[in-house]
Amino acid sequence: MTTEPKVIVRDVERTFDVRRRAFRALEGVTLDVQRNEFLCIVGPSGCGKSTLLRMLGNLEKPSSGLLQIHHESAQRPLSAMIFQEESVFPWMTVAQNAAYGVKITGTWRGPESQRRVDELLEKAGLSRFRDFYPHQLSGGMKQRLSLVRAWATSPELLLLDEPFAALDEQNKALLQQELVKLWEEYRSTVVFITHSLEEAVLLGDRVAVMTSAPGRIKEVVSVPFERPRALASLRRSGEFNQLVTGLWESLREEVERARAAELRALAGRVPETASGGAR
Amino acid sequence: MKETAVRNPSVAVDLAARPASEARSKATLRQLLGPLQVLISPLVLLLVWEGAARAGWIETKFFPAPSTxxxxxxxxxxxxxxxxxxxxxxxxxxxxxxxxxxxxxxxxxxxxxxxxxxxxxxxxxxxxxxxxxxxxxxxxxxxxxxxxxxxxxxxxxxxxxxxxxxxxxxxxxxxxxxxxxxxxxxxxxxxxxxxxxxxxxxxxxxxxxxxxxxxxxxxxxxxxxxxxxxxxxxxxxxxxxxxxxxxxxxxxxxxxxxxxxxxxxxxxxxxxxxxxxxxxxx
Missing domain, CATH: 1.10.3720.10 (MetI-like)
Structure with a gap:
């Protein structure tokens, strides 16, 4: 039983009504996520990768198809999501924000939970700011805090939606390393959305490439690097660059297709909906 | 230069070669009196009113002097x-x-x-x-x-x-x-x-x-x-x-x-x- 995938996605489709027209964001998405795997998903913008993640996080429902997440332990919440946008609550202190997830998921077990929250705050370098409010923190600190809020719940599935996209390069590099260290230490199933191929290869065990809208899984590439990973030196290796280049070849086609569809939609000749239907 | 000195006393020492304490006392005085600025216009109005009432420029039956x-x-x-x-x-x-x-x-x-x-x-x-x-x-x-x-x-x-x-x-x-x-x-x-x-x-x-x-x-x-x-x-x-x-x-x-x-x-x-x-x- 333990070889059963953590997440099973079969033929999932998602349609939105955009200005009274049906817009197909996802079509025939089929994907497995293995237990304790770090899966990265890349794709051109607007390909529906965020929609897919929101479905895994119970924020959207598929229009059709099967989406199954294996919930193993009632002691742990099924999923916790980290968003690209700023999502820490401005009306809570750092400490309250950090403990929010654990408290709300009903997995709070007194001092034991508090210890875990404190430990993660310490690791995120936020201990000294426990009583601060988010408006007193930098962007990087806020994103670390939302990481702590999600991770403190020990979710069976950690969902990250371009969490570092809004950060500057230095902060991004530091946070990537911290995330990898955390994951290597605590292990859980991670689905990580990004538009950066470097990021995907640095962090992931596998990288799934999505097609332009309507999105589907084009291919899944395994990343052979061993753990624990030292991101800085990995970045400079030839194998790393080869992988990134290969992925870019695959993705470029889709980006170009997405661009062409955008142009057509702008010209107003072809409805945005069915542009991928011919494939 | 003067502005810098008032706002940031520690810089004042290097740049303006002026005793920091002087700059600091000026800054605190300004901070202390700052909120009182809101009283200036009402006070002026009351003073004008009072003067006009006493001088008999306005009808005190309708506009009695503020002191009254x-x-x-x-x-x-x-x-x-x-x-x-x-x-x-x-x-x-x-x-x-x-x-x-x-x-x-x-x-x-x-x-x-x-x-x-x-x-x-x-x-x-x-x-x-x-x-x-x-x-x-x-x-x-x-x-x-x-x-x-x-x-x-x-x-x-x-x-x-x-x-x-x-x-x-x-x-x-x-x-x-x-x-x-x-x-x-x-x-x-x-x-x-x-x-x-x-x-x-x-x-x-x-x-x-x-x-x-x-x-x-x-x-x-x-x-x-x-x-x-x-x-x-x-x-x-x-x-x-x-x-x-x-x-x-x-x-x-x-x-x-x-x-x-x-x-x-x-x-x-x-x-x-x-x-x-x-x-x-x-």
């Missing part, structure tokens, strides 16, 4: 009637505020959170809100008579609409992502209300409260003009009917002070209870 009004104020402070008026008006204002603000808050939250309630109530509120509440005062007097209840009700009705709309706007302005966070973590309905909707709507609610005290005072005074035999509004009206203008000005001053005090109190409570509101990161 102040003397009248002082003597009234020692009369029983003044405190009865003040107490009654305050009681009416507070009970009316409570009667209007609490239902308004609840309806505003419900409208923000539930689509069916929003659809049901929004047109109604939008249609009734612009109606000047004073216009229904005769009706209120007819229904509730001259007793206390009519005063509570007219204040409550005005406050209710303002509070509903401001709370509603407050909920609608909450970024959807905060609800996403709660939902993703599996928060229950009530948990979402108390951890996201209510605190998220607080800026709107407090704005509502601020405007409500002003409107409440206005409606109360109007109601007391025509339908009361005590209260600050009544005292102003009474001053007119006996052609004694000084108590009228005292009444006006008391209302102004009340308005200011309420605004200050709300600001103070806000700073104490919701420090994050001073600098919301939205």
């Amino acid at each position: 009004i102040l003397a009248q104020f002082w003597t009234m402070l020692f009369t029983h009637g003044f405190w009865v008026d003040l107490g009654l008006s305050l009681q009416r204002l507070l009970i009316g505020l409570l009667m209007g603000a609490v239902p308004g808050l609840l309806l505003g939250l419900a409208m923000g959170l539930f689509r069916p309630i929003r659809i049901a109530f929004q047109p109604l509120i939008a249609a009734l809100y612009p109606l000047p509440k004073i216009a229904i005062l005769p009706l209120i007097l007819l229904i509730f008579g001259l007793g206390e209840m009519s005063k509570y009700v007219i204040v409550a009705i005005g406050v209710f609409f303002l509070m509903t709309l401001n709370t509603f706007a407050g909920v609608m302005s909450i970024r959807p992502i905060y609800f996403d966070v709660a939902k993703n973590l599996g928060a229950s309905r009530w948990q979402t209300y108390f951890t996201v909707a209510l605190p998220g709507a607080l800026p709107g609610i407090l704005t509502g409260l601020r405007i409500c005290t002003g409107l409440g005072l206005l409606l109360l005074v109007a109601a007391e003009f025509v339908g009361a035999d005590a209260g600050i509004g009544y005292r102003i009206w009474w001053s007119w009917s006996v052609f004694w203008v000084e108590p009228m000005y005292v009444g006006l001053a008391v209302i102004a002070i009340l308005g200011f005090a309420f605004a200050y109190l709300i600001d103070f409570a806000e700073r104490l209870l919701f420090p994050w509101l001073r600098n919301p990161s939205r």
